[in-house]
Structures are given as structure tokens and as C-alpha cells.
Amino acid sequence: MVVMPSNPTPLIDLDWNKFNPWAVTPVTHRLSDDPRFRIESLVELAKRLDSKGRIRAHTNAAEAGTSFANAPDLHPVKNNLIHTMEHIEAAKAWMSLLNVQTDPVYRELVDEVLDSIRSNVELKDPGMGYRGGWIFVSSPKTVTPFHIDKEHNFILQIKGQKTIYVWEPDDLRVVSERARDRFHSRHDRGLIAWREEFRELAHCFKLSPGQGAYMPSTSPHLVEVEDAPSITVSFTYYTDSTRRDSLTHKVRGRLAEIGINIPSSQGASILDRALYLGARAARAATRAAYRATGRRVGEESATYARAENA
Numbered sequence: 001m002v003v004m005p006s007n008p009t010p011l012i013d014l015d016w017n018k019f020n021p022w023a024v025t026p027v028t029h030r031l032s033d034d035p036r037f038r039i040e041s042l043v044e045l046a047k048r049l050d051s052k053g054r055i056r057a058h059t060n061a062a063e064a065g066t067s068f069a070n071a072p073d074l075h076p077v078k079n080n081l082i083h084t085m086e087h088i089e090a091a092k093a094w095m096s097l098l099n100v101q102t103d104p105v106y107r108e109l110v111d112e113v114l115d116s117i118r119s120n121v122e123l124k125d126p127g128m129g130y131r132g133g134w135i136f137v138s139s140p141k142t143v144t145p146f147h148i149d150k151e152h153n154f155i156l157q158i159k160g161q162k163t164i165y166v167w168e169p170d171d172l173r174v175v176s177e178r179a180r181d182r183f184h185s186r187h188d189r190g191l192i193a194w195r196e197e198f199r200e201l202a203h204c205f206k207l208s209p210g211q212g213a214y215m216p217s218t219s220p221h222l223v224e225v226e227d228a229p230s231i232t233v234s235f236t237y238y239t240d241s242t243r244r245d246s247l248t249h250k251v252r253g254r255l256a257e258i259g260i261n262i263p264s265s266q267g268a269s270i271l272d273r274a275l276y277l278g279a280r281a282a283r284a285a286t287r288a289a290y291r292a293t294g295r296r297v298g299e300e301s302a303t304y305a306r307a308e309n310a
């Protein structure tokens with residue numbers, strides 16, 4: 001018999017009996033008053049992360065259809081980033097503090113939140129790992145361009161209002177299977193293109209402090225800040241199912257590059273299962289070879305997301 005440890009009160013609330021790890025879900029949370037989200041605390045965090053290149057920023061010139069990957073280069077924030085954050089209301093800037101789990105103070109926060117929901121998540125979606133935290137500090141009327149990410153994501157509003165447009169991870173009208181294959185195989189979002197008519201197909205969440213959304217791995221999303229400065233946090237992780245889905249897409253993407261196109265099956269076909277099992281065996285062999293030569297392996301199964309320059 002497996003004995004489950006006693007669990008803290010969940011800091012994120014949803015109907016866990018109905019939780020579907022591959023469906024977009026509105027949530028509520030009790031983090032808005034946490035002092036670690038006060039702007040002065042975040043400025044201190046930003047100072048610690050800035051020296052490691054872990055702040056991403058662009059101006060309010062970025063739009064829904066701007067390349068997510070290139071937005072910081074296309075629309076750079078010219079002022080000092082710490083000064084920008086201290087004056088965020090007038091700065092016309094979007095800022096993201098990346099991989100805050102690399103900071104001891106905020107790693108504790110990431111663990112508090114994810115530990116509080118882990119048993120509920122894992123009843124449906126076992127294997128939580130690669131924990132990450134991301135804090136967004138944004139001027140009024142700034143936009144996070146349309147994109148997808150690999151992790152499952154609880155995005156929670158702390159201060160100000162935001163509108164989040166999010167689509168189901170299997171909505172092929174918005175992002176094709178081929179685009180997801182490419183994303184997983186090359187971490188390239190080049191086949192993901194924004195169209196204004198997508199808005200009508202979206203879940204649209206108008207978030208105030210205390211509210212949020214659960215976005216499964218590769219759910220397309222677009223975020224727009226309303227009329228006041230905004231603070232938002234995302235808690236992210238992989239599970240066995242995200243790793244399986246990612247590896248299957250990765251193999252499909254690599255096969256497509258050599259002219260072998262597997263028909264879309266949304267992860268349910270015998271062929272996809274065979275691809276996954278074959279890829280898993282090949283990966284195990286590769287990792288054994290890596291270990292034998294002293295190279296780092298098993299990144300996706302790490303407890304915390306690995307940041308560049310870590």
C-alpha cells in the first residue's frame with residue numbers, strides 16, 4: 001500500500017474531482033497578499049536575476065502577432081531594467097523574471113505552491129518535476145505575444161487586471177500538429193502564426209487578483225494587460241504525460257525533416273505509441289552512452305527547471 005504524506009492546504013483552488021490535466025481550467029488562489037510579490041521584493045529579486053541574464057523584457061510595441069521569441073530584440077527596453085521595474089506604471093514595458101526557482105527565496109515559494117497541489121495533480125497526472133516559476137511585471141496596455149510553451153502552467157493574477165486568451169492544447173484550428181512537432185523537435189515556434197479571428201475560438205479569462213487559469217502543455221495563449229500595472233506569476237512543471245507527449249512530437253518532427261510525415265492523430269494512435277516506445281528506447285541507449293562518457297543527462301526529469309547559466 002502506498003502511504004501518502006499529509007498535505008498542506010492547496011494554495012490554488014479548482015474542482016480537483018473534475019481536474020483534467022489536458023484541459024484549460026479557471027482557478028482561484030490565495031497568493032495575492034504574499035509579501036514576496038510586493039514590488040519592492042520583486043525589485044530585489046530582479047537585481048539578483050539581472051546579473052545572470054534572467055530578465056526578459058520588451059516594450060509595449062509588441063503585439064499579439066509579434067514573434068514571441070524575438071520580441072525582446074524587435075522591441076527592446078532601452079532603459080536600465082531595474083529602473084524600468086521601479087517605474088513600471090509609466091515605463092511602457094513588459095518584463096518577465098525568468099526561472100525564479102533558481103533563487104533560494106523564490107524556490108521556496110515555488111515549492112510551497114506546487115507541494116500544496118501536488119497530490120491533487122498527481123492523482124490524475126503523475127510525475128511532477130522540472131518545477132519552475134516566472135513572474136511578470138508589466139506596464140498598462142502591454143501584450144505577451146501569441147505562443148505555446150512545453151510545461152503545464154498555473155498562471156495566477158496578483159495585481160492589476162489581465163485578459164488571457166487561451167486555446168485547448170489539441171485545438172488544431174489554432175496551432176497545427178505539424179507546428180507542435182516542430183516546436184518539440186527544434187524548440188522553434190516558426191510555424192505558429194497569429195490570426196485575429198482566433199480570438200473568437202478562445203477561452204477568454206479576465207483576471208483580477210485572486211484569479212487565474214490552468215493551461216496544459218502547449219495550450220496556445222495570448223495575454224493583454226488592462227489599464228493598470230500588473231503582476232502575474234506562473235508555476236510550471238512537467239509530468240509523465242507531458243514528457244511522453246513531447247517525445248512523441250519530437251520524433252514526428254525529426255521524421256518530417258527527412259520527408260516522413262506521420263498523419264495527425266493527436267497522440268492516440270497505435271503508430272504514435274510505437275513512435276514513443278521506440279524513441280524512449282533510443283533515448284535510454286543514448287543516455288547510457290552519455291553517462292559512460294561523464295556527460296549530463298536526464299534534464300527533463302530534474303526536480304527543478306534548469307536555467308541557462310545555472
Ligand SMILES: [Fe+2]
Nearest residue numbers: 147148149221
Ligand atoms: Fe507562455
